[in-house]
Amino acid sequence: MQKLALEVKNLTVSYGSKTILRNVTFAMPAGISTSIVGPNGAGKSTLLQACLDMIERDSGEVFIFNRLFDPKEGLLAYIPQKEAIDWDFPVTVKDVVLMGRSAGLGWLGRPGKKDRELAHDSLEQVGMADFAGRHIRALSGGQQQRVFIARALAQQARVLVMDEPFAGVDVNTENTILELMDQLCDEGKTVIMVNHDLEILDRFDWVIMLNGTLIAVGPTGEIFNERNRQLTYGPTLTEIARAEEIIQKGVAR
Amino acid sequence: MIEAVRIVLSGYGLELAASMLVGMACGVIGCFVILRGMAMVGDAISHAVLPGVVVAFMLAGTGPLALFLGAMAAGVLTTVLINLIQSNSRIKGDSAIGLVFTVFFAVGVILISALPRGTHFDLKCFLFGNPLAVSQPDLWMMVIVAAMVCGIVFLLFHPLRAASFDPVMAASIGLRPKAVHYLVMFLLAATVVASLQAVGIIMVVAMIIAPGATAYQWTDRLGVMLALAAVVGLFSAGLGFIVSFWQNWPTGPAMTVVAGGLFILSMFFSPRYGIIASTVRRKKNTRHIAVEDLLKALARLPEFSATVDRLADSTGLKAERIRSLGRNLSKKGLIDVLERDTFRLTARGEEQARGMLRTHRLWEVLLSKAGIDEAQIHPMAERLEHAHELADQIDLALGSPELDPHGRKIPRKEEKEDRS
Amino acid sequence: MLRKALIFMTAAAFLGGCGPGEKDRSSAELDTAPLLVATTTIIADIAKNLAGERMRVESIMRPGEDPHIYDPRPSDARLIARSKVVLTNGLHLEGTLDDIIRNNLAADAIHAALAEDSRIEPIESLQYKGAPDPHCWFSIPYVKIYTDRAMHALIQADPEGERLYRENARKYLAALDSLESSTRESIARIPPGRRVLVTAHDAFHYFSREYGIKVLNIIGISTDMEPRPRDLENLISLINENKVPAVFIEASVSASLNNLVRKVSQKTGAAVGGTLYSDSLGEPAGPAGTYIDMFRHNVKTITESLM
Numbered sequence: 001m002q003k004l005a006l007e008v009k010n011l012t013v014s015y016g017s018k019t020i021l022r023n024v025t026f027a028m029p030a031g032i033s034t035s036i037v038g039p040n041g042a043g044k045s046t047l048l049q050a051c052l053d054m055i056e057r058d059s060g061e062v063f064i065f066n067r068l069f070d071p072k073e074g075l076l077a078y079i080p081q082k083e084a085i086d087w088d089f090p091v092t093v094k095d096v097v098l099m100g101r102s103a104g105l106g107w108l109g110r111p112g113k114k115d116r117e118l119a120h121d122s123l124e125q126v127g128m129a130d131f132a133g134r135h136i137r138a139l140s141g142g143q144q145q146r147v148f149i150a151r152a153l154a155q156q157a158r159v160l161v162m163d164e165p166f167a168g169v170d171v172n173t174e175n176t177i178l179e180l181m182d183q184l185c186d187e188g189k190t191v192i193m194v195n196h197d198l199e200i201l202d203r204f205d206w207v208i209m210l211n212g213t214l215i216a217v218g219p220t221g222e223i224f225n226e227r228n229r230q231l232t233y234g235p236t237l238t239e240i241a242r243a244e245e246i247i248q249k250g251v252a253r
Numbered sequence: 254m255i256e257a258v259r260i261v262l263s264g265y266g267l268e269l270a271a272s273m274l275v276g277m278a279c280g281v282i283g284c285f286v287i288l289r290g291m292a293m294v295g296d297a298i299s300h301a302v303l304p305g306v307v308v309a310f311m312l313a314g315t316g317p318l319a320l321f322l323g324a325m326a327a328g329v330l331t332t333v334l335i336n337l338i339q340s341n342s343r344i345k346g347d348s349a350i351g352l353v354f355t356v357f358f359a360v361g362v363i364l365i366s367a368l369p370r371g372t373h374f375d376l377k378c379f380l381f382g383n384p385l386a387v388s389q390p391d392l393w394m395m396v397i398v399a400a401m402v403c404g405i406v407f408l409l410f411h412p413l414r415a416a417s418f419d420p421v422m423a424a425s426i427g428l429r430p431k432a433v434h435y436l437v438m439f440l441l442a443a444t445v446v447a448s449l450q451a452v453g454i455i456m457v458v459a460m461i462i463a464p465g466a467t468a469y470q471w472t473d474r475l476g477v478m479l480a481l482a483a484v485v486g487l488f489s490a491g492l493g494f495i496v497s498f499w500q501n502w503p504t505g506p507a508m509t510v511v512a513g514g515l516f517i518l519s520m521f522f523s524p525r526y527g528i529i530a531s532t533v534r535r536k537k538n539t540r541h542i543a544v545e546d547l548l549k550a551l552a553r554l555p556e557f558s559a560t561v562d563r564l565a566d567s568t569g570l571k572a573e574r575i576r577s578l579g580r581n582l583s584k585k586g587l588i589d590v591l592e593r594d595t596f597r598l599t600a601r602g603e604e605q606a607r608g609m610l611r612t613h614r615l616w617e618v619l620l621s622k623a624g625i626d627e628a629q630i631h632p633m634a635e636r637l638e639h640a641h642e643l644a645d646q647i648d649l650a651l652g653s654p655e656l657d658p659h660g661r662k663i664p665r666k667e668e669k670e671d672r673s
Numbered sequence: 674m675l676r677k678a679l680i681f682m683t684a685a686a687f688l689g690g691c692g693p694g695e696k697d698r699s700s701a702e703l704d705t706a707p708l709l710v711a712t713t714t715i716i717a718d719i720a721k722n723l724a725g726e727r728m729r730v731e732s733i734m735r736p737g738e739d740p741h742i743y744d745p746r747p748s749d750a751r752l753i754a755r756s757k758v759v760l761t762n763g764l765h766l767e768g769t770l771d772d773i774i775r776n777n778l779a780a781d782a783i784h785a786a787l788a789e790d791s792r793i794e795p796i797e798s799l800q801y802k803g804a805p806d807p808h809c810w811f812s813i814p815y816v817k818i819y820t821d822r823a824m825h826a827l828i829q830a831d832p833e834g835e836r837l838y839r840e841n842a843r844k845y846l847a848a849l850d851s852l853e854s855s856t857r858e859s860i861a862r863i864p865p866g867r868r869v870l871v872t873a874h875d876a877f878h879y880f881s882r883e884y885g886i887k888v889l890n891i892i893g894i895s896t897d898m899e900p901r902p903r904d905l906e907n908l909i910s911l912i913n914e915n916k917v918p919a920v921f922i923e924a925s926v927s928a929s930l931n932n933l934v935r936k937v938s939q940k941t942g943a944a945v946g947g948t949l950y951s952d953s954l955g956e957p958a959g960p961a962g963t964y965i966d967m968f969r970h971n972v973k974t975i976t977e978s979l980m
Contacts, residue, residue, distance in 0.1 A: 052425045072427035080419055089288060089418050090475045099415045103426035107412050135473040155426065172623070260906050264940060315928050366744065370735040375927035377742075377897075385900060386932045501903035 005030040005190035011060030038210035074103025077152030094132040100154035122153035142173030257499035280464035280486025297354035301331035303361025328442035382453030382505030398447040456509040463512035470523035552606035558597035613638035614657035707757035714954040763789040764807035785826040811880035871920040876951035919946030919978035946978030
């Protein structure tokens with residue numbers, strides 16, 4: 001049986017009285033790249049954050065490689081959106097990558113020689129070793145993404161989660177990131193991205209289509225069809241919105 | 254000034270040491286206050302501790318332990334209340350903070366008026382500090398707080414840094430950002446309380462922020478910033494203390510002014526981020542571009558010469574500027590200044606102009622290969638051509654191309670162009 | 674838990690304000706007598722000696738309060754409005770009360786600033802140019818003038834009581850004379866080289882001028898000032914140079930200022946000679962409950978420590 005990198009069961013998340021994700025269930029094998037797509041407000045980032053235990057869930061469980069998700073194991077790495085980072089923070093490229101090593105160190109641990117070597121190797125792998133001493137502001141968009149990917153590699157994570165890596169980034173950077181993604185998947189890592197750009201979906205092995213609920217999940221070729229697209233992006237957004245539509249039609253008559 | 258140093262060192266060592274310890278603790282925690290955007294919270298804590306202090310005074314007099322515990326209790330209550338308001342009402346951020354601390358302060362003032370009349374609680378000392386009145390027990394409290402702040406920051410440097418830089422990622426690997434937040438708040442509250450005696454409520458925020466802000470001008474790494482801030486804090490407090498003796502100024506404000514002054518100096522003079530350095534760099538860059546545009550313009554013309562007015566037209570620079578640049582270029586031997594306001598390229602000038610042309614055309618090839626839209630290539634190359642350092646790398650990477658995308662020859666590095 | 678703490682604190686604040694603020698009414702007769710209000714306990718004591726049963730004497734400040742930084746309350750305004758006579762020190766001692774008095778004084782009430790009299794020659798402050806030192810009550814001859822002024826104010830407000838007031842004044846002045854001579858005797862016993870009085874703030878300049886003792890202080894004539902480092906250092910040097918045997922804390926100034934006095938004592942070897950009463954009387958039951966007792970206490974404390 002192929003190993004399951006990520007398994008989500010009955011995940012429901014609400015904020016106040018509003019339900020953002022309802023009963024999401026799926027299982028994802030290891031070594032593939034997945035794009036999470038859906039319209040605004042579909043709950044894509046929420047799904048990521050719930051998996052990472054960043055936000056409270058109403059119900060549901062998340063399993064990483066058949067174990068309940070425990071952040072201290074460092075199996076899941078998070079690569080942030082550009083906007084979420086303070087680029088003036090006093091850290092260099094190698095400082096950022098070294099943070100990935102904190103997963104196994106606990107509160108009082110300090111990175112040792114091995115950790116530094118691992119960090120260096122990770123930077124090499126993404127082609128940023130020459131930039132180790134640079135301040136993070138001095139990097140281009142693509143270089144910044146690569147540094148955060150290096151951090152995930154240094155963490156020795158097996159699942160990489162990227163939140164809208166293509167936002168505000170040019171075509172060349174996008175290509176760089178996608179190529180890295182392929183490389184990582186070849187090495188057996190699982191890459192999950194929240195992605196808005198439907199044109200590059202064919203670069204991903206799988207797709208998760210979300211819209212408050214899970215519309216469909218599976219290999220891109222099979223799953224990203226007209227019907228599922230309608231259900232995800234179409235006029236019938238949620239069950240409630242559908243009901244609203246019907247009511248309005250009734251009132252108009 | 255020397256006299257002041259002598260007086261301080263011989264008679265006020267204890268008070269000086271206490272103030273310097275306060276400066277050091279403030280500097281260290283201040284770095285996190287700056288990076289985590291907590292300055293308003295720091296100000297809030299400094300005011301909100303008043304009712305705690307008054308209650309402690311009522312119950313136990315003026316001992317430092319009582320003061321510390323009372324203030325910390327009020328500080329903790331403040332942060333709990335702020336969080337409560339932010340989570341349970343529509344009031345967020347600054348509004349919640351501003352609301353809570355000023356009300357607490359007012360409660361403190363009312364409590365002072367409710368003290369048995371004649372019990373001599375000196376609000377002024379809390380507002381402005383009273384560093385000269387520091388006694389042995391006070392010094393011990395400051396030693397403990399400074400050691401605690403510096404010790405904890407040192408031991409927990411990596412989780413603190415990770416959680417401050419990227420709390421989401423920190424959470425994802427099990428470093429609890431919420432716990433880090435409460436830890437930082439606690440250290441901040443302890444530092445503020447310890448600093449009340451030295452600089453008072455009103456100025457403690459400056460003592461917390463200024464050393465870290467100064468350090469931030471000089472380094473790109475958090476570890477260095479923390480160490481530097483500790484040193485700057487220590488130094489500001491010490492120097493301020495001595496200056497207050499020199500000029501007979503109130504001591505708390507003197508320390509604050511020195512700390513602020515050091516920041517202003519750094520803001521101007523820091524080599525990496527200072528205003529002066531940036532301005533100089535910018536001017537140099539503008540100049541560099543103007544010079545090269547001038548040379549390039551000359552290189553395109555027959556006889557490699559032209560009048561200043563002609564050059565003004567083609568480069569867009571003002572005639573006055575061209576003349577002054579021209580004087581400089583002439584000294585460097587790149588142009589000759591002829592009669593009737595005419596410049597002509599010398600052989601060396603030609604070489605330089607040719608180098609520029611090479612860079613420009615290499616960039617054009619590179620941009621074209623990168624798939625840049627044809628209409629954009631020339632204007633982009635115009636902007637990039639001044640970056641010569643990469644020209645050789647581009648040449649190598651592209652396999653020494655002969656022609657640019659418009660079919661024009663790319664000058665070789667050692668080639669001398671035919672003058673005819 | 675949180676709510677309980679909040680309720681407790683608010684309650685404490687309100688109760689605190691209400692509690693010890695009201696004064697006892699001891700005698701039924703006095704309830705109907707006209708009201709005389711004095712700003713400081715010292716002036717109130719002088720007035721009590723003159724007013725007898727004909728007037729009810731109240732003091733705005735309580736024992737131990739510092740007039741330089743006194744924080745007026747709403748009840749003070751009401752008290753002044755109800756008074757027939759208002760006696761203040763003047764010379765800016767009660768700066769915070771000036772406006773309240775001016776705004777609330779009844780049209781037919783008498784207001785006398787006891788120190789603002791042509792017979793009193795004010796000492797000019799060293800720190801505030803042109804500002805006079807208000808601590809005139811440490812010169813007994815000047816307190817006799819205070820008594821005379823107060824007497825005239827009482828007579829003006831209540832002409833029927835003139836005989837009583839004059840008689841009481843005569844008795845009181847005699848007591849003051851006796852205080853004066855015993856004071857001079859005591860001070861004469863201090864060896865000339867040791868006649869230096871070091872206190873927290875500059876309250877004893879008139880005492881100095883009248884009785885021939887040099888005074889040194891940490892801060893100037895108002896406790897509202899910030900202690901300055903150089904001034905502190907100069908004081909310490911002077912104490913060391915003159916081998917002053919003792920320094921004195923004051924009963925009505927803040928704990929931090931008194932701590933500075935103790936610090937001066939540590940740094941110089943001068944002993945803390947005791948507590949002096951400067952801007953206020955002590956508790957009525959204590960050693961400094963009346964002006965005369967207070968003055969005697971101060972002189973005793975000073976002479977014992979300096980001899």
